[in-house]
Amino acid sequence: MVLRAWAVEHRAPVEQVAAALERVGGWFSDRTPIDGAAPDPVTAPTLTTAPTLTDDEWVALLGADGEQLEELCAHADAARRAVTDPDALTFVVNRNLDTAVAAGLTGRPRLEDLVVEAHDLGATEICMQGPLPADAPADGYLRLIERIAAAAPVHLHALRPPEIRDAASRMGIGIDQFLQRARSAGLGSVPGTAAQVLDDEVRRVLAPPGVPAAADQWIEVIEAAHAAGLFSTATLLYGHVETPAHQVAHLRRLCEIQSRTGGFSELILMPMVADNTPPHLRSHAVRTASPRESRAVHAVARLLTLGAFDHVQVAWTKLDPDVVDDVLLGGVDDIGGMLLDGELLPTAGAEAGRVLDPAALTGFAERAGRVPRRRTTAYRQPDAGQLLRLDRVGR
Numbered sequence: 001m002v003l004r005a006w007a008v009e010h011r012a013p014v015e016q017v018a019a020a021l022e023r024v025g026g027w028f029s030d031r032t033p034i035d036g037a038a039p040d041p042v043t044a045p046t047l048t049t050a051p052t053l054t055d056d057e058w059v060a061l062l063g064a065d066g067e068q069l070e071e072l073c074a075h076a077d078a079a080r081r082a083v084t085d086p087d088a089l090t091f092v093v094n095r096n097l098d099t100a101v102a103a104g105l106t107g108r109p110r111l112e113d114l115v116v117e118a119h120d121l122g123a124t125e126i127c128m129q130g131p132l133p134a135d136a137p138a139d140g141y142l143r144l145i146e147r148i149a150a151a152a153p154v155h156l157h158a159l160r161p162p163e164i165r166d167a168a169s170r171m172g173i174g175i176d177q178f179l180q181r182a183r184s185a186g187l188g189s190v191p192g193t194a195a196q197v198l199d200d201e202v203r204r205v206l207a208p209p210g211v212p213a214a215a216d217q218w219i220e221v222i223e224a225a226h227a228a229g230l231f232s233t234a235t236l237l238y239g240h241v242e243t244p245a246h247q248v249a250h251l252r253r254l255c256e257i258q259s260r261t262g263g264f265s266e267l268i269l270m271p272m273v274a275d276n277t278p279p280h281l282r283s284h285a286v287r288t289a290s291p292r293e294s295r296a297v298h299a300v301a302r303l304l305t306l307g308a309f310d311h312v313q314v315a316w317t318k319l320d321p322d323v324v325d326d327v328l329l330g331g332v333d334d335i336g337g338m339l340l341d342g343e344l345l346p347t348a349g350a351e352a353g354r355v356l357d358p359a360a361l362t363g364f365a366e367r368a369g370r371v372p373r374r375r376t377t378a379y380r381q382p383d384a385g386q387l388l389r390l391d392r393v394g395r
Helices: 014-029 053-060 066-083 099-103 111-121 138-153 161-171 175-185 198-204 215-227 245-259 292-302 319-326 358-367
Strands: 088-092 096-097 126-129 155-158 188-190 231-238 264-271 312-314 334-337 371-375
Touching: 014 053, 014 088, 053 245, 066 292, 066 334, 088 319, 088 358, 096 099, 096 111, 099 126, 099 138, 111 138, 111 319, 126 138, 138 175, 161 175, 161 334, 175 215, 215 231, 215 245, 215 319, 231 245, 231 292, 245 264, 245 292, 264 292, 292 312, 292 319, 312 319, 319 358, 358 371
Parallel strands: 088 334, 088 371, 096 126, 126 155, 155 188, 188 231, 231 264, 264 312, 312 334
Antiparallel strands: none
16 A cells, blocks of 8 residues: 655646535536625525535545635535524533543542533533443443433533443443444444554554554444444544545545434544654654644545534644634634643643633634534534533633
8 A cells, every 4th residue: 555655745636626616516506696705505505515526526625726726615605504503603511530640530620520510501411432441341331321410411422432432342242232322321423443453454553553454443343333223523643644536535434424323413523633643653653734734634525524414523733723714714614622631630631721612712713704603412402591601711
């Protein structure tokens, strides 16, 4: 397999990108008003399917630069306006918890205290990820779900596919059985992280030595979660050893899963951050994805998955603020979570110290020409009675 070097940008020849853009433009011309304004989802409901480009054409668009990149992003943003609220930048008020930290809270504060604090600050979601320690009780994951669900009326978005496999194995039951028990205990949805790129060769490079890497293992768990009545996010980790062709194939595969299950709530695009690269990958990961690549990946993802995914989210903690500004103008409708730290134990989450405070959130929205709008994990309107405590967020 030929792996890409991070130091090399993949750009298609100008004429190849131009031909692909002409195809996209022709597709849009049949669906947009004469004045060129973005179609309204009520008056132009036909803008709900992706352009019928070949994989080679999508790969070419991933190499767009300069004026061609601006045209690509403009098409992607028109698609965003057609299928989501055109004036809104949505976000969820949430708190992250590391599973091992949550399990280790035996004194003060208790796990329940952190959940109640997050709810009192206005959080509608607790996101818990990461493995349990090896010596934890066999039903340790299930106990944590029960405790969080009982502490406050929040949505629990927890357990990546590797943790679900681990949980089922510890309890000696099938994945589907564990998921049914987890849902009954209070699990609301599953993070689709750990997908990386759904290609076995790429995943073998990314996986630590001795860790199973088959893409089908991630797909099996995600489809089982959807079958159990749980929805999940979908993700793409880009900017490492994959090629643009891998990115396109990955997005196609996510769309295929969505067509079977309808269980994905959103698509989150995350660059690998070089500072967090594990030792076995450092010879490949010499820098993170460029701003140009991030813009192209988000725009192509919006267009290629149109009709399968309404919501495309930017991983704001993994990109410079000016790059976040750019991708918000190129097809992205959601900025993800505020990641509240709280005051009782601010280090309890994996991205502690990265709170999206109200001023920064408002700035992102204003620069994108939109207004910030709260949502739940399932993209619904939060309970009007639960207020966001702006005076305490970010402390």
